[in-house]
Amino acid sequence: MPLHRRGLILLAAAVPLMMVSQPAATQAPPRQDKLKVVATFSILADITRNIAGDRADVTALVGPNGDAHVYTPTPMDARSVGAAKVIVTNGLGFEGWISRLIAASGSKAIVAVASNGVEPRQSTDSHGHAGTDPHAWQSVANVKIYVANIRDALVTADPEGKGSYDANAAAYLAKLDALDRDIGETLARIPPARRKVITSHDAFGYFKDAYGIDFVAPLGVSTETEASARDVAKIITQVRQQKIPAVFLENVAEQQLVERIAAETGAKIGGSLQSDALTDAKGDAPTYIDLMRHNVRQLAAALAE
Amino acid sequence: MLYDILIGPFIDYAFMRRALVGVIALSLGAGPIGVLLMLRRMSLMGDAMAHAILPGAALGFMVAGFDLFAMSLGGFVAGVVVAVLAGLIARTTQLKEDAALAAFFIVSLALGVTLVSVRGTNVDLLHFLFGNVLALDNATLLLAAAIATVSVLVLAVIWRPLVLECVDPGFLRTVSRAGAPVHMAFLALVVMNLVAGFQALGTLLAVGLMMLPAVAMRFWARDISSMIGGAVLIGIVSGYVGLLLSFHGNLPAGPAIILVAGALYGMSVILGRVGGYAVRLMPRPHLEG
Numbered sequence: 263m264p265l266h267r268r269g270l271i272l273l274a275a276a277v278p279l280m281m282v283s284q285p286a287a288t289q290a291p292p293r294q295d296k297l298k299v300v301a302t303f304s305i306l307a308d309i310t311r312n313i314a315g316d317r318a319d320v321t322a323l324v325g326p327n328g329d330a331h332v333y334t335p336t337p338m339d340a341r342s343v344g345a346a347k348v349i350v351t352n353g354l355g356f357e358g359w360i361s362r363l364i365a366a367s368g369s370k371a372i373v374a375v376a377s378n379g380v381e382p383r384q385s386t387d388s389h390g391h392a393g394t395d396p397h398a399w400q401s402v403a404n405v406k407i408y409v410a411n412i413r414d415a416l417v418t419a420d421p422e423g424k425g426s427y428d429a430n431a432a433a434y435l436a437k438l439d440a441l442d443r444d445i446g447e448t449l450a451r452i453p454p455a456r457r458k459v460i461t462s463h464d465a466f467g468y469f470k471d472a473y474g475i476d477f478v479a480p481l482g483v484s485t486e487t488e489a490s491a492r493d494v495a496k497i498i499t500q501v502r503q504q505k506i507p508a509v510f511l512e513n514v515a516e517q518q519l520v521e522r523i524a525a526e527t528g529a530k531i532g533g534s535l536q537s538d539a540l541t542d543a544k545g546d547a548p549t550y551i552d553l554m555r556h557n558v559r560q561l562a563a564a565l566a567e
Numbered sequence: 568m569l570y571d572i573l574i575g576p577f578i579d580y581a582f583m584r585r586a587l588v589g590v591i592a593l594s595l596g597a598g599p600i601g602v603l604l605m606l607r608r609m610s611l612m613g614d615a616m617a618h619a620i621l622p623g624a625a626l627g628f629m630v631a632g633f634d635l636f637a638m639s640l641g642g643f644v645a646g647v648v649v650a651v652l653a654g655l656i657a658r659t660t661q662l663k664e665d666a667a668l669a670a671f672f673i674v675s676l677a678l679g680v681t682l683v684s685v686r687g688t689n690v691d692l693l694h695f696l697f698g699n700v701l702a703l704d705n706a707t708l709l710l711a712a713a714i715a716t717v718s719v720l721v722l723a724v725i726w727r728p729l730v731l732e733c734v735d736p737g738f739l740r741t742v743s744r745a746g747a748p749v750h751m752a753f754l755a756l757v758v759m760n761l762v763a764g765f766q767a768l769g770t771l772l773a774v775g776l777m778m779l780p781a782v783a784m785r786f787w788a789r790d791i792s793s794m795i796g797g798a799v800l801i802g803i804v805s806g807y808v809g810l811l812l813s814f815h816g817n818l819p820a821g822p823a824i825i826l827v828a829g830a831l832y833g834m835s836v837i838l839g840r841v842g843g844y845a846v847r848l849m850p851r852p853h854l855e856g
Contacts, residue, residue, distance in 0.1 A: 491813035491820050494701050495580050517633065518702035522582045 297420045300346040302357045303330040304540040305399055306376060306408075308550045310350050312434040313413050317423045318348075323363075326542045330356065335363045343367040348419045350412055353377040356396030374415030376408040385467050397465040397537065401472035402442040402554065409435055441551050445558050449473050452565045459564065460501055460529075461510040465537035475561060478506060489519060501527040508532045508564035532564035576814045582701050583810060589703045589711055589767050590806025590824065593776050596715035596760045598799035599722055601781030602791065604757065606733040610778055611665070615672035616754075617761045617774040619649035621679025621695060624765060628695075629686045635706045639762050646758030649675060679770070698769035700810075700820045707766045714763040718756050725749045730791060768821045775825035776802050783832040786839020801831055 297318035301307035307322035314320055323339050324330040343349060344367035351360050353375035364373065377398050385395035398404040413431040417424045449457070458476040466477040480497045501509065501523065510532035511520045524531045535557050536547045547553035577583045604613050623645025627637035649671045657664035683692045703711075722729070728745040731738065739746050764773030780801035784794045809824030816823070837844050 489699075489701065489819070490817045490823075491576070491583060491586070491701055491810055492815065492817045494582055495576065495814060498580060498582075518704060519699060521704060522585075522702050526581045 297348065297416070297423075298342075298346045299348045299350065299416070300343055300371075301350040302352060302360055303538070304328065305538075305550050305553065306350050306352060306412075308540060309376070309399075309405065309408055309434075310412050310416075313409060313427055313431045314416060315426055315430045317420065317426055318416065324539070326540045326545070326548075328539055330538055333357075333359065335359060339363065340367040343371070344369050346371045348372045348374060348415050350374045350376055350415065352396060352398070354380070354382055354394050354396035354398060372415050372419050374412055376411050377404070378411050379407050380404045383467050383471065385464065395464075395467045398468050399550070400466055400469040400537070402438050402445065403472060404468060405550065406435055406438055409438070437551060441554055445473055445554060448558050448562050449475060452562065453567065455505075456507045456565045456567065458504070458506050459508045459510050459532060459561065460497070460504075460506045461532075461535065463510070463535060463537050466535070469557075475565075478504065480511070494519065494523065497523055498526050501529050508561075510535050510560070510564070530564045533560040535560055572815065573811065576811065582703075583814065585703045585708060586700045586767075586810050586820065587806060589700060589708055590776070590810070591803050592708070592711040592715045593760075593764050593767060594780070594799050594802025594806065596711075596718040596763060597777040598780055598802050599795045600718065600757055600760050601777040601779075602784065602794045602798050603722075603729060603733065603753065604778065605781045605785065606791065610782065612668065613757060613761070613774045613777050615668040616646050616650065616757055617765075617770050618672040618676040618679070620646045620675075620758065620761055620765055621770045622675050622682055623648075624695060624762075624770070625679045625682035625686075628691070629682060635710060635766065639710060639766075642762045642765055643758055645675070646761065647755060650754045650758065676770075694769070695765075696769045696771045697819070697821050698765060698767050698772065700767040700824065701813075703767060711763045711767070714759050718760055721752060721756055725752055729753060768825070772821050772825050775828055776805070779825065779828035779832050780805070783828070783835040783839075786835040786841050786843045789841055801828065805831060 296316075297314070299310055299314060299318045299320045301310050301320060301322050303324040304322045304326045307320050310318075311320045321342055323335065323343070324333045340363060343363055346369060349360075349364060349369065349371045351357055351373060354377050364371070377396075380398045383395040383398075385393065399408065409431050413427050416427045420427075452475075457474055458478060460478045460480060462480055463477065464479065466475075469475065470477050478500075480493075480500065497511075500506070506527075506529060508530045509520060509524055509527075511523070520531060523529070534546075536553045540549065540553060541547045546556040577587060601613065604610055620642035623641035623643070624638040625641070626645070627634065627639070627641030630641075631637035649668075653664055653667040653671050656662055656667040679695065680692065683695050725745075728739060728743060728749045732746055732749065736746065760777065761770075761773050764776060767773070768776065780798035781794070783801055784797040787797055788794045805828035806824050809827040810820060812818055812827065813820035813823040835843065840846060
């Protein structure tokens with residue numbers, strides 16, 4: 263709720279400032295006329311590009327394959343934030359660094375919090391802290407809310423483009439609906455008893471709520487330090503006892519260890535799940551829709567009988 | 568109860584059995600090599616060579632990813648190249664061999680870390696430096712066992728000139744010209760055993776199973792055969808106790824194994840029959856010892 267209100271206040275504050283900066287924009291050469299939009303990370307940038315079409319230049323602060331959790335802004339980032347007319351953030355505490363960056367850059371941009379209106383989910387992260395789970399984009403229904411928020415921010419910043427933004431957003435929402443349906447149908451084919459994987463990712467809470475795949479975390483095992491014999495034994499025991507059909511543990515120390523765990527428990531090794539970032543154009547998940555399809559393919563392949 | 572502590576983990580979990588088998592194979596090969604390195608006053612050589620392996624293994628990794636064969640071959644070639652280059656520089660300039668090695672090994676380490684980081688992640692780098700004894704697959708175990716076998720056989724063949732050179736290199740030179748080739752064969756064995764240990768313990772710790780048992784045995788035995796037998800035994804015991812420590816105490820396995828070997832070394836320094844502190848401080852009858 264406070265986030266929501268802050269977003270509104272910022273929006274309201276930004277409108278008059280926009281008016282002030284308007285003449286400067288018209289003086290610039292036509293190439294520069296495009297709306298400058300900065301999104302905090304690759305997935306948001308992709309969604310925003312789909313809505314903005316060619317009316318805006320969208321850049322991501324944390325690019326493909328980057329980790330927005332541990333990101334440190336560079337002076338270049340501060341410059342692009344300072345030059346942006348719209349800044350798209352995820353909210354829900356995902357980018358703790360963004361407010362400082364906006365303040366430091368002296369930006370007067372409209373800040374769109376994409377997750378405004380999403381039902382936040384409580385989670386326990388890998389360090390055992392309870393808090394809001396920010397990975398709301400793992401449910402397509404939430405991303406439809408993202409789309410509406412981003413569209414509204416773009417329209418506020420660039421009212422002349424309203425028709426174009428509305429049309430783009432509608433087209434993208436239709437694609438998201440199709441995606442949501444496909445995910446549901448694909449995962450429905452997995453027998454209910456097998457809808458369970460063990461993974462060290464703590465990013466799939468919304469996915470679990472939306473699509474009914476259970477993501478079990480390795481119990482009491484830190485995946486960030488070198489695994490001890492007890493850690494490995496615990497994971498093996500847990501997989502055996504809970505009859506978990508597949509392991510998606512690409513972050514646990516290393517692949518060889520995962521292979522041993524799979525060999526010893528008979529569980530299948532899943533491929534890699536993309537959670538927080540897109541890949542580059544050659545990778546499995548260059549866009550948000552690709553990312554979701556990739557993850558669903560991985561899950562379906564590992565959990566099929 | 569005792570069963571649960573000492574044997575249970577190995578019965579319940581295959582990865583514990585594999586780790587133990589791996590450590591036994593490594594100890595069989597590295598034990599004798601370590602004793603001979605120590606007797607040839609080349610104890611630090613092992614350390615230097617272990618670092619020299621890193622860039623080669625990293626190159627193999629860059630070419631083929633986590634491929635056992637590529638990384639082992641790369642590591643072996645790099646180790647031999649550094650050994651030969653260091654020997655060459657020692658012979659043709661005023662630099663001593665240890666000084667030449669010191670220069671090479673630190674450059675190798677830096678080069679290796681750079682290469683791994685260019686292609687891989689921090690996880691990959693940690694794997695190179697510390698290995699993972701809990702994740703030994705069949706291929707790695709076979710490699711370690713094969714290298715141990717080859718080491719023992721080659722040592723049996725070059726045994727006499729090798730030991731003679733430890734004791735009296737001048738005499739060996741007068742009766743035989745085997746000195747240089749035997750030395751080279753021995754260096755190759757050192758590198759091979761470090762490559763075997765690299766997968767399990769990484770380049771930083773692989774040398775631990777080689778040197779710690781050997782220097783510990785210096786305090787228990789006077790003749791070379793007992794030293795070698797004892798070194799192999801200390802290596803295996805370190806592996807067993809270290810794995811149990813890792814299991815019950817939730818410690819990283821590789822370092823736990825090396826720390827146990829280190830503790831055994833410390834005990835040997837104090838309690839050892841041959842020149843340990845305790846023995847030297849105890850008054851003894853005059854004519855014995």
